Amino acid sequence: MKTDYWNVSDEQVIEKTGKKIDDWMQLLETFNAGEKKSNEVVAYLQQEHNVPRY
Structure with missing residues (x-):
């Protein structure tokens, strides 16, 4: 996984x-x-945790 994706703080993730x-x-x-x-993980996150696709 690219490290760019993790250049966020807990505060930013909590906010979103x-x-x-x-x-x-x-x-x-x-x-x-x-x-x-990955599509199984995305479906799980969307269905169980209301995470938007994009």
């Missing part, structure tokens, strides 16, 4: 999503996102 980066990472780990296709 209501969760800290660590919270999202734990959620994705619990979902086993690393073993799934």
Whole structure:
């Protein structure tokens, strides 16, 4: 993953999503996102956590 994507603070992520980066990472780990296709991860985030596609 490009490091550019992670040049954000917890405060910025909390402002946009209501969760800290660590919270999202734990959620994705619990979902086993690393073993799934990206479209499966996107669908999960959209359906279960109301994350917009873009």
